[in-house]
Amino acid sequence: MGEYADLPAVRTWYETEGAGDPLVLLHGGFCTNDTWGALRADLGAACRVYLPERRAHGHTADVAGPLTYQDMADDTVAFLETVVAGPAHLVGWSDGGVVALIVAMDRPDLVRKVVAIGANFRPGPECFAEPSMLDAMTPEGPDLAFFRELYEPVAPDGPDHWPVVAAKVIDMWRTGPTLTTEDLARIEAPTLVMAGDDDLVTLEHTTALYRAIPDAELAVVPGASHLVPLEKPALVNRLVLGHLAQEAVETMMPIRRAKPGTAEAAAL
Numbered sequence: 001m002g003e004y005a006d007l008p009a010v011r012t013w014y015e016t017e018g019a020g021d022p023l024v025l026l027h028g029g030f031c032t033n034d035t036w037g038a039l040r041a042d043l044g045a046a047c048r049v050y051l052p053e054r055r056a057h058g059h060t061a062d063v064a065g066p067l068t069y070q071d072m073a074d075d076t077v078a079f080l081e082t083v084v085a086g087p088a089h090l091v092g093w094s095d096g097g098v099v100a101l102i103v104a105m106d107r108p109d110l111v112r113k114v115v116a117i118g119a120n121f122r123p124g125p126e127c128f129a130e131p132s133m134l135d136a137m138t139p140e141g142p143d144l145a146f147f148r149e150l151y152e153p154v155a156p157d158g159p160d161h162w163p164v165v166a167a168k169v170i171d172m173w174r175t176g177p178t179l180t181t182e183d184l185a186r187i188e189a190p191t192l193v194m195a196g197d198d199d200l201v202t203l204e205h206t207t208a209l210y211r212a213i214p215d216a217e218l219a220v221v222p223g224a225s226h227l228v229p230l231e232k233p234a235l236v237n238r239l240v241l242g243h244l245a246q247e248a249v250e251t252m253m254p255i256r257r258a259k260p261g262t263a264e265a266a267a268l
Helices: 033-046 069-084 095-106 142-151 159-175 203-212 233-245 263-267
Strands: 002-006 011-017 021-026 047-053 088-093 111-117 191-196 217-221
Touching (some): 002 069, 011 033, 021 069, 021 095, 047 069, 069 088, 095 111, 142 159, 191 233, 203 217
Parallel strands (some): 021 088, 088 111, 191 217
Antiparallel strands (some): 002 011
8 A cells, every 4th residue: 555745846646565674666658567567576575665656647646837847856855855754775767766876876875776777867769779760659649558558547647648648758758858967977876787688768868867877787688678577577676686786796806896096907
């Protein structure tokens, strides 16, 4: 069961599970907490898991005006301050991964570690493997039918509000996010960048994201798409929990992570 938190900008629905270090799961665009179903039990066995549904998603109402990544990040900061009451690990999938990255940039004091799954830092036309998909999406079309079925039964704005939300999300994907590699370089939290090998976001863009974040780690999951948490949940859970548990990355022959003054760095 879930409950509402009265945050400054939006009354936000959330659920909790488990005990331990706080972990906030940030779902993808158009999604609800139902899409975490394959992961949340294992994560809840290791952590105190918080699952907020963002504005215009699931049980949380829409807010007047456009939908932006910055506004959703600000909501997440308020959730961390109000509900979690301190720093937490952030695991974000797709749009949730973008939100996690922005929160890590804006409020490093509230972020312990980050996992960004299928995330992007530039607008869809610049980084989607098939940018034309944005032109094909319509509120009542088959491409969004799965998401419409998630939205309509639980949305506090009612099922008739779906076309408004669909248009807002598609517009957000066309125009955002607009982060730079300089922005990403501000992230201090240990970060795991994860994607499927056949992801919606190109591998070239995913690699650029990984390279821009200091000391980030990269996991490309074989035989997986943008829906990798649904397709390979056991592997995704192992990667997430391994990242959260490790103190530091230690390898036998570091190149990118070679520290100044070491033999490895001197050889480069």
